[in-house]
Amino acid sequence: MTLNALIKDFGLKQLTKQDITQKKINYGFCCDLMSDALMIMHQTSDEIIDQTILITGLVTMQSIRTAEMLDIDVVVIVRGKIPSIKVIELAERLKITILQTPLTMFSLSGQLYKKGIKGISYDQQW
Amino acid sequence: MVNKQYQIIAKNYDLAGRASSAVKQLLKELGISRQEIKRICSASYEAEINVVIHSFGGYVDIYLENNVVQLNFFDDGPGIKNIELAMTDGYSTATQEDHRNGFGAGLGLSNIKRCSDEMILTSSCEGTTLKLTFYLRGETCTTSKKS
Numbered sequence: 001m002t003l004n005a006l007i008k009d010f011g012l013k014q015l016t017k018q019d020i021t022q023k024k025i026n027y028g029f030c031c032d033l034m035s036d037a038l039m040i041m042h043q044t045s046d047e048i049i050d051q052t053i054l055i056t057g058l059v060t061m062q063s064i065r066t067a068e069m070l071d072i073d074v075v076v077i078v079r080g081k082i083p084s085i086k087v088i089e090l091a092e093r094l095k096i097t098i099l100q101t102p103l104t105m106f107s108l109s110g111q112l113y114k115k116g117i118k119g120i121s122y123d124q125q126w
Numbered sequence: 127m128v129n130k131q132y133q134i135i136a137k138n139y140d141l142a143g144r145a146s147s148a149v150k151q152l153l154k155e156l157g158i159s160r161q162e163i164k165r166i167c168s169a170s171y172e173a174e175i176n177v178v179i180h181s182f183g184g185y186v187d188i189y190l191e192n193n194v195v196q197l198n199f200f201d202d203g204p205g206i207k208n209i210e211l212a213m214t215d216g217y218s219t220a221t222q223e224d225h226r227n228g229f230g231a232g233l234g235l236s237n238i239k240r241c242s243d244e245m246i247l248t249s250s251c252e253g254t255t256l257k258l259t260f261y262l263r264g265e266t267c268t269t270s271k272k273s
Contacts, residue, residue, distance in 0.1 A: 035172065035233035042168035042241055046160045062175075062228040065143030069150065069167040071160055086140065094147075 001025055001115065003074065003097070006053075010111065012076065012099040015083065016092050020073065027052040028112050029120045030105050034058070034066040040122045041070045052120065057105060059083040064091045064098075073097060078105045128156065128190040134174055134201075136183040139227045145186050146170040149197070152188065158195075158262065166195055166260050169241035172234040173199045173256055179224050180206075181254065199256040206249040213239070213247075 004021035007014065027048055031037050037054060044052070053074040056063045059081045067075050073096050077083060080102040083091075091098050101108055113119075130152060132145035150167045158166075170186065177184045177199055184201030206212050213235050220230025239245050244259035 032228060033231040033233075034228040035231045035237055038168040038172060039233060039237045039240065042164045044164075049160075049164070056228075058228040060227050061140055062142065065147065065171065066228070068143070068147060069171045070164055 001117070006112075007099065009115070010101060010103070010108065012101050015077075015088055015098040015100055016096070018073075018092065018095055018097045020097055023074070024051050025053055025074065026116075026118060027120055028055055028109065028117045029053075030055040030109055032057050034062055037066050037070060040120060041072070043122070044070075044120055046071070048120065053099075053117075055105060055108060057081060059087060061087055061090055063087075064094065064096055067096050068094050074099065076101060076108070078103060078108055128152070129188070131185050131187045133185050134177040134183060134199075136178060136181055138178065139223075142175055142178040142227075143171055146174050149186070149188055153195070156190065159264075162260070162262055165241050166197070169238045169258055169260075170197055172237050172241075173197070173258070175229050176234050176256075177201045179220055179229060184253070193262040195260040195262065197258040197260075199254075199258075201254050203251055203253045205251045205254055206247075209247055209249060 003023045003025050006025055049071050052072055053076050054067050054072050055076045057078050059077055063075055064087060076099045078101055132148050134145050135141050146167055149170050150163055153163045181201035182203055187198040189196040211217055215236050216232040218230050218232035224230035242258040243261045246257040248255050
């Protein structure tokens with residue numbers, strides 16, 4: 001589905017100015033600990049990363065920096081948390097879109113999964 | 127050959143990631159593939175966060191030549207007491223503030239080891255040195271950019 005459809009269907013609020021609403025989204029990854037994202041997604045293919053959103057409850061600079069390192073350009077913040085202006089400015093500078101939802105991480109992920117958004121698979125265990 | 131250094135400031139979460147961001151920009155300018163940049167920058171970012179969280183400050187030195195990228199992190203202490211224990215998945219001495227910033231899962235060093243091709247970690251009370259080597263896969267790296 002397109003990012004635009006995702007925004008409409010889930011009532012997501014866009015906090016940054018970028019217009020990438022026609023971008024295709026087919027994968028999602030949830031975490032609050034950024035090492036989880038770095039560990040798994042550093043080996044994910046560019047093609048999948050381009051269609052991936054990072055779903056997190058972390059509203060600090062580090063969620064944006066993690067997205068930057070992994071080349072992910074959409075971050076969805078759950079539970080209605082509000083990032084600081086500094087975080088939004090960093091995201092805009094890095095061309096990363098921040099979306100916000102009042103839903104919990106579980107509820108949003110479940111609903112996205114029902115709509116066909118898949119998880120990121122990996123072959124490492126720790 | 128390209129050689130650059132970037133400063134890392136201790137305990138400053140607003141600036142944490144700035145050095146790895148600069149490393150990413152440099153690798154992009156040199157035409158390294160996105161897949162390899164992800165691998166190198168994931169390790170770089172974890173290592174940078176370790177310097178921010180655990181040290182009194184330091185820097186990263188990036189060195190590129192003949193399809194080999196070396197990232198050397200240096201800090202001014204206080205050092206890692208038990209490297210073997212620090213390398214154990216899940217072991218962490220991070221504080222609550224580190225957790226609030228999304229780190230301190232105890233996965234950093236093992237993540238770095240997984241991402242890099244070679245990793246040498248040495249530490250004393252005077253400082254820690256982490257030397258990482260990445261052999262670029264399927265790349266012809268242009269290192270014509272002036273250092």
